[in-house]
Amino acid sequence: MAKKSPNVWQKFWKRITDLWGQFLGTIDGLIGNKFVDFLNKTVPAPLRFLIPFLKDDLGIAPPSITSFRGIGIPEKDETKEILKEISVDQRVGTIWQIKPQFLRYQCQESNPFRCEFPHETVIDDPNNKYCKKCQFPASLPPEVKVRGRGGVYQVDNYIGIRGSGRLYNATNLTDGEPFLLKEYVIPKKYFNDQETRACKRNFEASSELKLSDGRKQDSRLITPIEAIADVREERCYAILPKTDEALTLSDYLDMNGAMSNWQVKSFLNQALQTLESLHSQKYRLRSGVVTSGLPHGNLTFYSIAIRSNFQGFTVYLNDMALWEDRFYPPDVQTPAYSINRDLEDLGYIAFYLLKGGVIDLENRSCLNPYDPDHWGSRVHLGLKKFVQNLLGFGETTYSSAEVARRALLRLHIERDALLEFIDQEEVEPVKKNWWGWLTKKVIAIAIGIILLLLLAFLLYFWLTQPQKAANLNFPCCINQISDIPEGKFTYISDKNGTWNYTLLQNNLIAKGSTLEDELQKRQPKLQLSYQPVNVDRNADQSPISQLLSNQADFAISSVTDNLGGNFITQNIAYDGLTVFVAFSYAQRNNSLPTSLEGRLTFAQLRQLYTGEIINWRQLGGPDLPVKLYMPLDDESVKIFEKRVLKDETAIAAFRQLSKDGNNGITSLSIFDSLRQVIQDFEDRNIGSISFGSISQVFGQCSVYPLAIADDYRSFVAPLVWTNGAPITPNADLCNEKGSYSQNYNAFINLNYPLAYPISVVYTRDNRRLPIAERFVSIMRTEEAQHLLKQTGLIPLKSPIK
Known part of the structure; x- marks a missing residue:
């Protein structure tokens, strides 16, 4: 019996979805993932929830990554059991990052960085600094603050281990911007005092990488925004930009399985593009040294991040060996890094992406790209030869990432279909209907216009929204502020300025009383001596200049522009x-x-x-x-x-x-x-x-x-x-x-x-006592804000409780 022909609306919907898929393919061919990145950056955050609904309604999804049963990836329990039985090549083990570290600590995992006890110790008691079992430096508890040149960073929560460091979510308290904080430890069992100082000095000097000509280039190479050496602890910190929804390559494989040939080609293209920029351009280190021809030196399943989107994915390279390997124990020999080694490591990773893992669980053996039987029949022949060339045993070798990428782009690999429809059999002759004018070109143009109009509307809606008033939550009372440093401290302000009047003028708050009297009465532990400064406009005499000469602990000023990176400012009114x-x-x-x-x-x-x-x-x-x-x-x-x-x-x-x-x-x-x-x-x-x-x-x-x-x-x-x-x-x-x-x-x-704001200004110095921070905390209570309002200043928020 002949099947029933689809109705008019089914045909109409099928034509729209077909043309939508072609439209996406065209956009992808022209500008790739930049279109999606542009939408993600341009669409206001409150309206980004529309994108997933759009994908679901139209049936658009990321290219499917087929699962590959029977393959184990690094760090999984079943894989670890088999690793105890088989031998693993040292080079492959480096890419997996399964090499034991810090064996002098009696850790049950043979590697304190792969052990949860140092973190559990902090969960039990945030004041613990060392593991309760092996005495390895414990992880950082929440709300710990790290001071850097760009502000004060507060640890929000522990994420886990990546490479040779611990990873945390952190927030810059100056502007509230989120970052990642990576913590490296310098264990005392491996480093003496001299080696510790040298390690910290070298880390700060080499961990901030910028193009020597000052250009900013989005090469998807993630480098520290700021490198901080803790002067009191056996730790260093790297402040890293936060890439939302990005996973390590290991986690990505665990969730999605093996990649298709087209996906591996896309991965290699992006990684080689980043390596090409890194290998060929001149970079300036924080120490001022200009260098070129830098290898990455640390391409692993954990140093490569990948972020999915409905056009594919974006690849990021993290954790260069330039700073990552500064924390290997002095008695551990680090491998010799080179551009050729980067290409070889990338070849290993591409092979394991095609296989979906590193261990064949069924045969209980390590997958080896040098074994022809381990490649399988599903790998594209041209891609197989390319990966073998990267590994160095193919028909040719590549002298640079640029040469390798040109060879990769010559490979023709069909992309996985985004949309699949089953055509239904039609037994009746096709009749010309009223929708015949809906050609592919007309529908594509209409969809494009609709998208542009929608984007224009969203931009207009976003830009025309009135600015919201400050939404701040302050503690209630001045006496709730604790940890006030003991001792007497001095702060300064312009003798003729607003703060001098606000602090010392009688009767503003109560009859016969000043703001200074009220603060002292409500917080007796605050031992502050206020010193007004006579400002000479023709000489370098100002509250800020006296801070530089250490004549005061902090200043209060209304002129805080262009102070430079040596100062921190926090508003109080x-x-x-x-x-x-x-x-x-x-x-x-x-x-x-x-x-x-x-x-x-x-x-x-x-x-x-x-x-x-x-x-x-x-x-x-x-x-x-x-x-x-x-x-x-x-x-x-x-x-x-x-x-x-x-x-x-x-x-x-x-x-x-x-x-x-x-x-x-x-x-x-x-x-x-x-x-x-x-x-x-x-x-x-x-x-x-x-x-x-x-x-x-x-x-x-x-x-x-x-x-x-x-x-x-x-x-x-x-x-x-x-x-x-x-x-x-x-x-x-x-x-x-x-x-x-x-x-x-x-x-x-x-x-x-x-x-203009009334701001507390103090120098960026980890050695000084935090009296300025405590004063800011006091002035940012509901009680203090009410007192400031009574003096005539504008509080940080309105209304005040």
């Missing part, structure tokens, strides 16, 4: 400059806030503070001469110069006017300028203008803080009503106190053009 003019009721018709509509642009401020505008009529205001004031606070002046004046010509004119005194710009304290601005307007018929920190101006209703706008951007008001609406010149700031406040969200998100 926000502040900002506000530009203000007189606010008069008696002469409301000549009021500057009304005529200026309560706002000024940066361009207008530049014209005012460089002497271009000398009468408010030039800005559409009343016929009043302009009088300029500025604060004594050097940090505020620097911020004003950088953000408002910007170019050197305007800054030079501003500084010249500041030297002219009463005929130019007059420097006064904030409170003197508040009083002088209103007196100039009411008694002398002069339109004065000044600027200063919002924490000191807020609540002084004799002046009006103007809304300001950076060039070509919208205006932002420093004060808002309790419902979030900006204040206007019609507001009665004196009689309506309590109905308005600082624009917290604008300052916290730094949307206000002159907002």
Whole structure:
């Protein structure tokens, strides 16, 4: 009996899926995995869940990796039992990384790095530093902090062993970015003090690899972002970028089995491309030495990572011997590394990828690429010859990775089908139907346009989302902060700056009390001596310069740009400059806030503070001469110069006017300028203008803080009503106190053009006591943030519990 013909919708769906597969194949042929990488990087994180659904709905999956029964891969229990019975070539064993290490420790695994007891010891008690059975250095417990040049890294959790080191998830506490931390140990049973120092010095000097010409190249070679030698422990650390969803080659084989011929070709192509870059280019080490012709030297099932995607996979090379082998015991002879050895190791790995493992469990023997019977019939003949050439016993040899890759690309191997459909038998003649206009070309173009429109929509949605307010969780109270170092410590700040006023001004928090008194009362263990610094703009005298000369333990500053890698900064609050003019009721018709509509642009401020505008009529205001004031606070002046004046010509004119005194710009304290601005307007018929920190101006209703706008951007008001609406010149700031406040969200998100953080600054030095970190922890409690808010500063989040 003839089978029933498929209906219209079945044919229509089959044609769409066929063309979708052809479209993917075309994209893959043109740009390969870069298209998928581009989507992964471009699509916002909250919407990436759509990609798996898209794959599932259309039946798209990674090329299937057929399982290969009866094959064992390294480190599996059944494989280990057979390894006790058979002999393994030393070269192959190196690729598996089954060589015992540190035999002087009585470890039941003959290798403390392959043993779980050092980690279980830490789980039992985080304070344990050595294995409870063999005394080998234990793993790192969670929340341990490691200080480097790029910040402070906190260990989140233990991952496992890779190569000759332990791997952990870690977070940079400065910006919250996730990294991998690899820990290497220098056991005292193998290294004396001199050898330990030499090992640490060599590790730091050679573990950071960059192109000598400064270019950044994505060659899929994973190198340490930072190499750190612990001055107090027998350990070193490598900070590595985190490659999401990447598995070691061993784990990948365990999950998926043997690779197909096309997949092995793709793997070899990517690995050779990375080796070609490594072997042929010049690199600069952290020590400054420039070298070329570097071999990888450590190609194993564990140093190669692979990340699947629905177009195939991406291959990464980790753990170069240049730094990985620094931690072999002095009495262990490391192999001689070379470019040829890299190619041979890659040949071994390709052979075992084709077989799906390294041990034939059924015959209880080690698979050997030199044995013709071990290759099998499913291996592509051209690929087999290529791998044999890599191993050095084929018809030819390759002098470099570049030559080998060119030979590989000449091999023609069909790719595994992404989609498979069974054609149904049709017994009826084909009739021309209404969907006949749906040609392959039309559908391919339509799908391409839809994808581009979807991507454009996602980009627009992502980029137009308003910035979210800070979402921070702080501990409750100051007295909950423990581990405060004992002793007396000194910190500094600008004598005329915001912090000096915030800390020492009476009655801001309670009658007759200062913030300094409140902190001391709530945390008596905190023995801090505050020393204000007289800043000389014409000399190198600033809080930061005194930190470099070790005259203080830390500083508090609002100018933290371009400090360099020797300093760490952590925010404890926000502040900002506000530009203000007189606010008069008696002469409301000549009021500057009304005529200026309560706002000024940066361009207008530049014209005012460089002497271009000398009468408010030039800005559409009343016929009043302009009088300029500025604060004594050097940090505020620097911020004003950088953000408002910007170019050197305007800054030079501003500084010249500041030297002219009463005929130019007059420097006064904030409170003197508040009083002088209103007196100039009411008694002398002069339109004065000044600027200063919002924490000191807020609540002084004799002046009006103007809304300001950076060039070509919208205006932002420093004060808002309790419902979030900006204040206007019609507001009665004196009689309506309590109905308005600082624009917290604008300052916290730094949307206000002159907002800036108040930061604790300290030097990056592992030898000093962590008093600065503890002070930051205290100031980041809900209690301390509330105190800072009472002084007029903007807390790190709003509202505060």
